[in-house]
Amino acid sequence: MQRTVEVNSTVSRIVSLVPSQTELLVDLGLREKLVGVTKFCIHPTELRREVQQIGGTKNAKIDRIRSLKPDLIIGNKEENNRADIEALEKEFPVWMSDVFNLEDALDMLMRIGELTGTEAKALELKESIIQNFDQLKTLKSTGKSVLYLIWKDPYIAAGKNTFIDSMLKTLGFENAVSEERYPEAVLETLVPDYIFLSSEPYPFKEKHLEALQEQFPASKIILVDGEYFSWYGSRLLGAPAYFLKLLNLLHN
Incomplete structure (x- = not known):
């Protein structure tokens, strides 16, 4: 700014x-x-x-x-x-x-540490987050496309140039939408390999999954924890472990 x-x-x-x-x-x-x-x-x-x-x-x-x-x-x-x-x-x-990506998030963490006199703890958190994300380098998706939905009526997706998109890229996924930020998803034009229904800001449930599955019979649709995809603070400590479980689920 x-x-x-x-x-x-x-x-x-x-x-x-x-x-x-x-x-x-x-x-x-x-x-x-x-x-x-x-x-x-x-x-x-x-x-x-x-x-x-x-x-x-x-x-x-x-x-x-x-x-x-x-x-x-x-x-x-x-x-x-x-x-x-x-x-x-x-x-x-x-x-x-x-914040748009992991690098931005780590920079934010350190700057807040400097502002508040907690530099040592901030550095400790940063190093732990980096170490945990290093675990993902050996287990990634193989370029499958993902439609990541954050809202319903209308359906809104997480597009390019968002923190969520950067997390998808980290896992080896391709975003199924080409627009930036948070566009309305025109479902009829999309054929994603996976559809992720986020727990926030819209609280997608099993009933929403079932309805979309009828429309996308060839896509694998799952409910995902939106906090691990969009919270860019210390919640990143646990994100890699969650992502590893998610990738294992998708690969099975």
């Missing part, structure tokens, strides 16, 4: 506007410094009951955030509403991430 963000030498009151980065802040040992989180910050599970909720990622409650007097707000360029960020940055230090 081409901005300079100035923070106090010691950050003590943090508002997080992104669920995956909220989980990262907790894993960096900053739970006691979190004073505000979104209603979608579900990890750790009890956090929303213990920390003030400040609305959603797209509709932050500015007055509530103002009352918390944060000395650092952490957001994301894709997930948050631009108008909210522009309003908040007039009063508070607002640091924004912009």
Whole structure:
């Protein structure tokens, strides 16, 4: 965003506007410094009951955030509403991430570590994530196409130039849609090898799988954990193990 963000030498009151980065802040040992989180910050599970909720990622409650007097707000360029960020940055230090792939995610992790004085823990997490992702290099798909759906009515897919797409590429898959970002999927024009139905933001269930299977009898359709494909914080630690199980399931 081409901005300079100035923070106090010691950050003590943090508002997080992104669920995956909220989980990262907790894993960096900053739970006691979190004073505000979104209603979608579900990890750790009890956090929303213990920390003030400040609305959603797209509709932050500015007055509530103002009352918390944060000395650092952490957001994301894709997930948050631009108008909210522009309003908040007039009063508070607002640091924004912009994550499209694993390299970006690791850079974000280290920058948040620097901002919050948790560089050592951030480096430890980074090295563990890299080590875990190295396990995937010996077990990949063979260029099969995947339609990754994140929404229904209309069907919305994760397209090119998204973090989800980068995870699919990491596993050796080809994205079945050619458009960038999150296009409406015209199912009649697609013949994917696999269809992944994400658990978020739309909570796809078995009944949705069965309905699509009738339309795509030749495609293998499975429900997938969307957090491992789209959360770019410390949840990446467990993503490779999940991906290995997924690839083994597809290969059997």
